[in-house]
Amino acid sequence: MEQPPPDTKDWTWTIQLRCPECGLEAGTIDVPGVADRLEAAAVEWVQILTQNPAADRRPSPRIWSPLEYGAHVRDAIELYDARLVMMLIEDTPTFKNWDQDEAAIVGDYARLDPDRVAEEIAGYSATLVARIRALEDSQLDRRGTRSDGAEFTVRTFLQYLLHDIVHHLWDVTGQQAEV
Ligand SMILES: [Zn+2]
Numbered sequence: 001m002e003q004p005p006p007d008t009k010d011w012t013w014t015i016q017l018r019c020p021e022c023g024l025e026a027g028t029i030d031v032p033g034v035a036d037r038l039e040a041a042a043v044e045w046v047q048i049l050t051q052n053p054a055a056d057r058r059p060s061p062r063i064w065s066p067l068e069y070g071a072h073v074r075d076a077i078e079l080y081d082a083r084l085v086m087m088l089i090e091d092t093p094t095f096k097n098w099d100q101d102e103a104a105i106v107g108d109y110a111r112l113d114p115d116r117v118a119e120e121i122a123g124y125s126a127t128l129v130a131r132i133r134a135l136e137d138s139q140l141d142r143r144g145t146r147s148d149g150a151e152f153t154v155r156t157f158l159q160y161l162l163h164d165i166v167h168h169l170w171d172v173t174g175q176q177a178e179v
Pocket of ligand 1: 014
């Protein structure tokens with residue numbers, strides 16, 4: 001199957017600025033707000049995957065289907081949770097690079113069961129949301145570095161990951177986030 005062009009954009013600007021595509025202004029959302037919005041976004045993902053009979057259909061040959069986006073979101077949530085744990089237990093860890101386009105091919109996203117992916121999104125996001133809600137203020141300035149050198153605190157990392165998940169909802173639905 002033909003693959004979409006790789007996404008090499010650096011999205012760290014979305015921590016500072018409102019995203020003109022999905023409409024989210026992640027940098028203005030506090031940590032409890034991130035947890036609430038992430039929880040709501042996961043519910044939307046589950047609905048998209050379980051209620052759309054054409055979830056596995058690509059809108060055009062080079063654009064991922066909702067199922068492929070959903071599988072990417074599932075893996076991203078799992079990875080973000082693992083990185084959050086690293087930031088909490090290690091001093092300024094560096095995250096390994098994740099090749100998301102490779103992951104889509106190796107993980108055979110296009111042929112997964114949408115109901116199963118929905119269940120996995122619900123499970124991983126519940127774990128991550130619970131971990132975010134358990135954070136103490138003293139942990140929010142702990143740091144982590146991406147393999148490309150981008151630096152995050154726990155706070156900006158959470159804002160960044162929320163944008164990622166919400167932006168992919170926009171990729172699939174075309175609807176902007178509520179401000
Ligand atoms: Zn966006």
